[in-house]
Amino acid sequence: MRRGFKAQAERHAAELRTAANCSDLETIHLPRLAFHLKVGVLAGHRVLGDVQPFLDLHAEQPGAFSGATFHMDDGRIVVIYNPVIYETGDVLTPQRAQTHGRTRSDVAHEFSHLVLGHTLREVKSIAGHPFLSCDPEQEEEANWLAGCLLLPRPLLLKAARDQEADSHLAERTHTTVDMARWRMNATGARMQAARGRGQRA
Ligand SMILES: [Zn+2]
Incomplete structure (x- = not known):
């Protein structure tokens, strides 16, 4: 990781939490941060219109897909997360997604890529759908900042x-x-x- 990144990430997370109206000690409300960042957050099957690809993927390789960020042609940015619960294979309800630890990590990870200005590089195909992913250095940084945001x-x-x-x-x-x-x-x-x-x- 870049020198000084870890300390910078703590400061950056503190600023973002403040912008989301969240004190240093509170549990962060991610929809409020999404609103501040002008980003939509949706379960994957709301975008694809079908949960089956996520169930197929889960059967094949559980945990292979966590989340991704889409930059739409009209300028909107949408973060999507995997609606299938890694541990059980159940489909998350929107209510449950708000408090589900892994989903919150995945969403915070995607927000982190965005605020760090990471460029999206590699195109991966998951269950026949193209996804963009980042390089390992950027993954590490996004994980770190997501950790600072949540905790x-x-x-x-x-x-x-x-x-x-x-x-x-x-x-x-x-x-x-x-x-x-x-x-x-x-x-x-x-x-x-x-x-x-x-x-x-
Ligand atoms: Zn990532």
């Missing part, structure tokens, strides 16, 4: 001070346990909180 450092530090378990943190903030664990490790929030406790003792 910013101040939120993690507060959770660490409260000695909140990763699983509880994930449930409360509508993220995955993997994401909660990864962000806790990446920021060193639990270590920082433990040092704070040591100093007060």
